[in-house]
Amino acid sequence: MxxxxxxxxxxxxxxxxxxxxxxxxxxxxxxxxxxxxxxxxxxxxxxxxxxxxxxxxxxxxxxxxxxxxxxxxxxxxxxxxxxxxxxxxxxxxxxxxxxxxxxxxxxxxxxxxxxxxxxxxxxxxxVSQVSSDNVASGRVAAQTLAELLGDRKGSVLTVNLSAGVTTTDDRERGFAGGIREAGFNYLGQEFSDNSVQKADQIVSAALLANSDLAGVFSTAAFNTEGAVAAIRAAGRSEDVVVVGFNANPPGIEQLKRGQVAAQVVLxxxxxxxxxxxxxxxxxxxxxxxxxxxxxATVATKDNLTDPQVSRYVYSFTCP
CATH class of the missing domain: 3.40.50.2300 (Response regulator)
Structure with missing residues (x-):
């Protein structure tokens, strides 16, 4: 294709x-x-x-x-x-x-x-349900973000898709448990309804309300795009770490440019x-x-050429 x-x-x-x-x-x-x-x-x-x-x-x-x-x-x-x-x-x-x-x-x-x-x-x-284990993948995202933040124990926000979507609901559920266990102040989730603009507004508001905002977890591609835009506009790209859920071509570009620290790859x-x-x-x-x-696996700027990561990058071209 x-x-x-x-x-x-x-x-x-x-x-x-x-x-x-x-x-x-x-x-x-x-x-x-x-x-x-x-x-x-x-x-x-x-x-x-x-x-x-x-x-x-x-x-x-x-x-x-x-x-x-x-x-x-x-x-x-x-x-x-x-x-x-x-x-x-x-x-x-x-x-x-x-x-x-x-x-x-x-x-x-x-x-x-x-x-x-x-x-x-x-x-x-x-007759069958086939999907990723999104709760487990959410916990992977939490562990990844916690490792990237290290000793920084600021606040963390999730930008989710919309209520009632089982995959992204499960991702947030797994992430919430994992990030709390890691000792971070979890601000909970807000829904973008799959809108880049709304995700931008959510993260912009969170940055204003929480001077200690250290990390953003995005459950889907458009959320990540909006989060990145808000953080850049606020001049906080150096100190707010973003972990996304997007191995589409734009998501891979975000990694290469350093706009997103890691992407969970299904x-x-x-x-x-x-x-x-x-x-x-x-x-x-x-x-x-x-x-x-x-x-699932985790893609970063440093491991994109690893065949165990690159083979799972999302594409319209069939192997």
């Missing part, structure tokens, strides 16, 4: 790779993928993983993404996909409650559902690949794994 094939358009990808196993030669499953938002290289890597699983198993993938990360944008796309009657839907729900009812419609029509990246408050309708390609395999297994009547967790 290249940058001209953006996630916000429908891309029907016919895969005709033979399995070499006569028993499955008749399989030609149609899988629909609905990411959380279009134009995000994280979901580009998820899609690459799904396409790899499909290519290995004679399936086709059709992808359509919402223009914004919210249920109002995602649900109409889901309803359109359901009307096309795919065999399975792989989706990153943008709200843990609002997506349940429309996905239940899909399941009632015999469509298999796999949740990837994010999940539902009641995931029982899905493994979206692995998540997409496992989600694709689970969808195909369910369609063949094979046993599926209810919950699959993929790991």
């Amino acid at each position: 290249n940058k001209t094939r953006v996630l916000s358009t429908v891309a029907a990808i016919a895969v005709t790779v033979g399995l070499g196993t006569p028993a499955f030669a008749q399989d030609s499953f149609d899988i629909a993928f609905i990411p959380g938002v279009g134009g995000d290289a994280y979901y580009g890597s998820v899609q690459c993983g799904i396409e790899k699983a499909a290519a290995e198993n004679g399936a086709t993938v059709q992808t359509q993404a919402p223009s914004a990360f919210n249920p109002a944008a995602q649900i109409p796309i889901l309803e359109t996909m359901i009307a096309q009657k795919p065999d399975a839907i792989i989706i990153a729900p943008t709200d843990s409650q609002a997506l349940f009812a429309p996905l239940k419609v899909a399941v009632d029509q015999g469509i298999k559902v796999v949740l990837v990246d994010t999940t539902l408050e009641d995931p029982s309708i899905a 493994k979206p390609y692995d998540s997409g690949y496992q989600a694709g395999l689970q969808a195909i297994a369910s369609l063949r009547g094979e046993k599926t794994t209810p919950v699959i967790r993929t790991g």
Whole structure:
């Protein structure tokens, strides 16, 4: 996949790779993928993983993404996909409650559902949930920030996405526990609603209200961009440390420029690949794994060339 094939358009990808196993030669499953938002290289890597699983198993993938990360944008796309009657839907729900009812419609029509990246408050309708362990990854972020701050015991703030997004809620939960245990004054979280401008305003206000603000944890890409802008505008880039959750190309540039000290890097390609395999297994009547967790690593300016880090940088280009 290249940058001209953006996630916000429908891309029907016919895969005709033979399995070499006569028993499955008749399989030609149609899988629909609905990411959380279009134009995000994280979901580009998820899609690459799904396409790899499909290519290995004679399936086709059709992808359509919402223009914004919210249920109002995602649900109409889901309803359109359901009307096309795919065999399975792989989706990153943008709200843990609002997506349940429309996905239940899909399941009632015999469509298999796999949740990837994010999940539902009641995931029982899905054959599998595949995501990172975001609580554990949040704790990794806390440990990383604590190590970077060393003996400085100032205040720390989290800029989160929006309430009800399971992945980022879990990241904050893991971070909150870890940073408190490390002895820092945790100011809690504020929500940007995925807005760079609002994240900028949140961090600007925190800098004014807390002269000892030492660290900012950002749970998502746009939050980090806003946080960096606020800190630079306040002339505090040298003493406020930012740890983000973004291995998209802009996030990697932030590391190279020294604007962000570390980025927690998830493994979206692995998540997409496992989600694709689970969808195909369910369609063949094979046993599926209810919950699959993929790991995380930490990228810094100093380790970007390490293959164990660079291989997980998010990209629209499939390996």
